[in-house]
Amino acid sequence: MSQYNSGSDSEHCNERTSLMEVQVDVRSGVGEAVTTQRVSRSSGRRSQQIQENVPDGADRREAGDGGEDHGIRHREDEEEEDTEMTLKYGAKHVIMLFAPVSLCMAVVVATISSITFYTEKNGYLIYTPFHEEGASTASKVGDSLANAAIMVGVILVMTVFLVILYKYRCYKFIHGWLILSSLMLLFLFAYIYLGEVLQAYNIPCDYITLAIVMWNFGAVGMVCIHWKGPLLLQQAYLIVISALMALVFIKYLPDWTTWFILGAISLYDLVAVLCPKGPLKVLVETAQERNEPIFPALIYSSTMMWFVGMADSDPEAKKKKKKKKKRRGDGDAQGAAPAGAVGGEEEGGFGQDWNESRGFQPTRRPNRGGNASDASVNSEDARQAAQNLSNGRLSPSGNQQQQQQQQQMEEDEDEEERGVKLGLGDFIFYSVLVGKASSNGDWNTTLACFVAILIGLCLTLLLLAIFKKALPALPISITFGLIFNFATANLVTPFTDALASQQVYV
Amino acid sequence: MNLNRVKDEDKLELCRKYYYGGFFALPFLWLVNVVWFFKQAFIRPAFEQQQEIKSYIIKSLVGCILWTAVLVTWMTIFQMYRADWGEIADNMSFIIPKGIA
Numbered sequence: 309m310s311q312y313n314s315g316s317d318s319e320h321c322n323e324r325t326s327l328m329e330v331q332v333d334v335r336s337g338v339g340e341a342v343t344t345q346r347v348s349r350s351s352g353r354r355s356q357q358i359q360e361n362v363p364d365g366a367d368r369r370e371a372g373d374g375g376e377d378h379g380i381r382h383r384e385d386e387e388e389e390d391t392e393m394t395l396k397y398g399a400k401h402v403i404m405l406f407a408p409v410s411l412c413m414a415v416v417v418a419t420i421s422s423i424t425f426y427t428e429k430n431g432y433l434i435y436t437p438f439h440e441e442g443a444s445t446a447s448k449v450g451d452s453l454a455n456a457a458i459m460v461g462v463i464l465v466m467t468v469f470l471v472i473l474y475k476y477r478c479y480k481f482i483h484g485w486l487i488l489s490s491l492m493l494l495f496l497f498a499y500i501y502l503g504e505v506l507q508a509y510n511i512p513c514d515y516i517t518l519a520i521v522m523w524n525f526g527a528v529g530m531v532c533i534h535w536k537g538p539l540l541l542q543q544a545y546l547i548v549i550s551a552l553m554a555l556v557f558i559k560y561l562p563d564w565t566t567w568f569i570l571g572a573i574s575l576y577d578l579v580a581v582l583c584p585k586g587p588l589k590v591l592v593e594t595a596q597e598r599n600e601p602i603f604p605a606l607i608y609s610s611t612m613m614w615f616v617g618m619a620d621s622d623p624e625a626k627k628k629k630k631k632k633k634k635r636r637g638d639g640d641a642q643g644a645a646p647a648g649a650v651g652g653e654e655e656g657g658f659g660q661d662w663n664e665s666r667g668f669q670p671t672r673r674p675n676r677g678g679n680a681s682d683a684s685v686n687s688e689d690a691r692q693a694a695q696n697l698s699n700g701r702l703s704p705s706g707n708q709q710q711q712q713q714q715q716q717m718e719e720d721e722d723e724e725e726r727g728v729k730l731g732l733g734d735f736i737f738y739s740v741l742v743g744k745a746s747s748n749g750d751w752n753t754t755l756a757c758f759v760a761i762l763i764g765l766c767l768t769l770l771l772l773a774i775f776k777k778a779l780p781a782l783p784i785s786i787t788f789g790l791i792f793n794f795a796t797a798n799l800v801t802p803f804t805d806a807l808a809s810q811q812v813y814v
Numbered sequence: 815m816n817l818n819r820v821k822d823e824d825k826l827e828l829c830r831k832y833y834y835g836g837f838f839a840l841p842f843l844w845l846v847n848v849v850w851f852f853k854q855a856f857i858r859p860a861f862e863q864q865q866e867i868k869s870y871i872i873k874s875l876v877g878c879i880l881w882t883a884v885l886v887t888w889m890t891i892f893q894m895y896r897a898d899w900g901e902i903a904d905n906m907s908f909i910i911p912k913g914i915a
Contacts, residue, residue, distance in 0.1 A: 503909065510911040514892050518908045520885065524842035531835070531843070536815050536828060538850045611816065 401728040402769045404610040406762060408547050412735045413758060415551040416558070416743040425504040426559045427747050433560045435459050440562040448564050455561075456568035460576050467580070467587045475594055486606070490533055490549070494526040497552040539611065546608045550732050554739035558747065566744050570786050573737060577780040592778050608735065611727030728769070734781045741789045745797075752804065753796045760792035761785045817854065825854060826863040833870045841881035844874035 420426055432439055435458055438451035473482050499522055506513050529549075532542045561569065580586035595602040738761050746754040764785025772779050807814060817825060829851050836844035848871050855868040896903040904910060 506909040510913070511909065512893065512896055512907055512911050513909045514896075514903075514906045515908050516906070517885070517889055517892070520839065524840055527838070527840055528842045528846060532846075538846065539815060541846060542815075 401610070402766050405728055405730055405765060405769070408543060408608060408610065409730075409735060409738055409762070409765060410758070412547045412550050412554070412739050413742045413761070415547070416554050416739040417746045417754060419501075419505075419551070419555055420558065420743050420747050423504050423508045425508070426555050426743075428559070429562070431560065432562060435462055436561055436565055438562075438565075440564055452562070452564040452568040455565040456572040459565075459569050460572045463573075463576065464580075464587070467591075471587045471591050471594075474591060487530075487534060490530060490606075491526070493549045493552055494529040494545075495522060497556060498522065498525060498548075501552060501555070533606075539609075543608060543610065546606075546732060547735070550608075550735035551739060553732075554736045554743055557736070557740045558743045563744075566740065567790065570737060570741055571790060574780075574783040574786040577782040581778055581780040589778065606732050607729045608732060609727050609729040730781060734785075737782055738785060738789075741786060741793070745789075745793045748797065750797065750801055752801050753793055756792040756796040756800070757789045760788035764788045817850070822861055822863050825851070826866055829854075829867050829870045833874055836874060836877060841878045841885075844878040844881075847871065847874045848878065 436455040437458070438454050440448045440451045442448060442451065470482065499518075502518070502522070528537075528541075529545045531537055532545050533549075558566070577588075580588040583589065592602060742754060742757045742761065745757040764787070765781070767784050768779060768781050771784075820828070829847060832843055832847035832850075836847065851867055851871055855864060855871045858864070892903070892906075896907070
């Protein structure tokens with residue numbers, strides 16, 4: 309899982325991307341009794357998978373109707389619906405993630421192509437002390453490996469530190485770390501970026517205009533990301549800060565080191581998310597036990613406003629809706645917000661947060677507006693669940709109007725809750741890969757990497773739909789990206805150049 | 815966040831907070847306020863808090879337009895007379911273009 313690291317750069321590398329699916333149990337309040345029967349792993353509100361819901365719902369129906377045949381028919385229908393919903397859910401969510409990932413990569417590539425500042429090597433981060441100045445390949449490889457090892461090590465340390473903080477409920481510290489991170493990103497890096505863009509296009513600007521623009525951009529960004537704001541704006545800001553972070557990486561890491569770090573981070577992500585004692589896994593599980601969203605403010609969430617199309621608006625079926633969340637940083641600051649990326653040292657701060665924010669993770673309600681709305685939603689759930697239980701049936705036909713209204717609200721909630729979340733660290737490293745590929749000036753390679761990453765994202769989401777638990781989002785995409793990058797640069801480009809020069813058309 | 819799942823009182827509270835926040839030299843916040851709550855204030859059928867939300871939206875819009883007018887005026891003046899002002903303009907400039915006067 310990618311976690312959001314508020315600390316150093318290394319931290320964000322640490323947090324793995326994780327994909328997790330969480331089924332939203334709309335009637336979690338009342339359904340607790342029902343849910344707990346079905347909860348396989350985590351406690352609290354974590355809903356179970358569709359298949360598990362089916363027998364439960366069917367049982368309840370049977371209790372109400374008293375007819376076994378009726379119950380079986382319903383069960384079959386539900387299973388069919390569930391299968392359909394699973395598939396639809398997967399495809400739509402893949403598309404919904406393509407847009408922001410592509411946008412982020414496009415911004416990075418556009419910047420790299422047009423503004424030379426980000427390809428000039430003026431200095432390096434303290435995390436990469438070996439600067440690849442040796443002439444031979446061996447020394448370069450050695451330097452890169454050492455740098456990558458140091459980076460991953462720092463990220464690991466920061467992630468563990470963050471997990472410890474989270475376990476001991478030092479929420480204020482984590483929150484402060486997180487806020488400091490976003491402040492640095494939104495103000496400092498955006499200021500540098502704006503300066504470079506204006507300089508590249510030779511546009512004069514005065515301090516007054518600059519101050520007003522930066523202040524507005526930063527303040528509204530902080531409000532949107534850490535507090536409440538329109539979803540679209542929040543998504544836009546998250547994409548912008550991911551792009552800024554990726555640009556910082558591309559600028560301040562030595563060439564070969566970047567590639568090695570990408571590979572090392574993917575491996576680290578894989579290990580940290582899937583191994584039982586991996587820090588990110590521990591983090592996710594702790595958050596689930598405590599029933600808190602993980603690292604808010606650094607997860608990109610793309611809630612779908614797509615209506616499931618359940619004509620019968622069956623509350624039970626709604627319960628089965630699943631939500632995938634990639635742990636980047638949920639905009640809803642609830643409980644711990646260790647998404648922080650910026651810690652103290654330079655851009656290092658982002659590391660851990662970004663890492664933590666990377667990852668897929670399902671959540672119950674990605675966009676809970678705040679405690680008030682949560683309470684209202686919960687009470688609605690509780691009311692409806694209570695009513696449904698007391699009525700002993702879940703079919704909408706013959707419902708009282710109140711129940712219909714509740715169901716309507718449930719539908720709305722369910723529509724929203726079918727969102728996917730992706731950690732910001734994933735965005736960053738995808739963009740680093742594509743940006744680095746484009747910095748060589750070759751569009752073949754850039755496009756190949758872009759396609760490779762999107763394919764990897766598809767596959768990862770597919771795996772998420774199958775396994776329904778937290779998964780790292782980096783490994784598959786980065787692996788494909790690296791393969792495609794080097795294959796295209798070394799095989800395809802010379803081939804096409806030779807073909808073009810010899811005027812042979814294939 | 816999605817406004818659909820928020821209660822009306824909370825919507826009013828949010829609108830009010832955005833309105834007050836805009837007074838900290840944040841016309842962008844006012845603009846976001848207007849765009850976000852426009853549907854609630856004008857398109858949705860009447861509900862209890864709609865009048866208040868409407869008033870906040872209108873005030874935010876007015877504030878935003880004023881700020882925009884001032885900013886645009888200042889930027890126009892600066893761009894046109896930057897070269898003529900000489901040293902003062904240079905001290906004021908964040909970016910001084912290269913190669914042109």
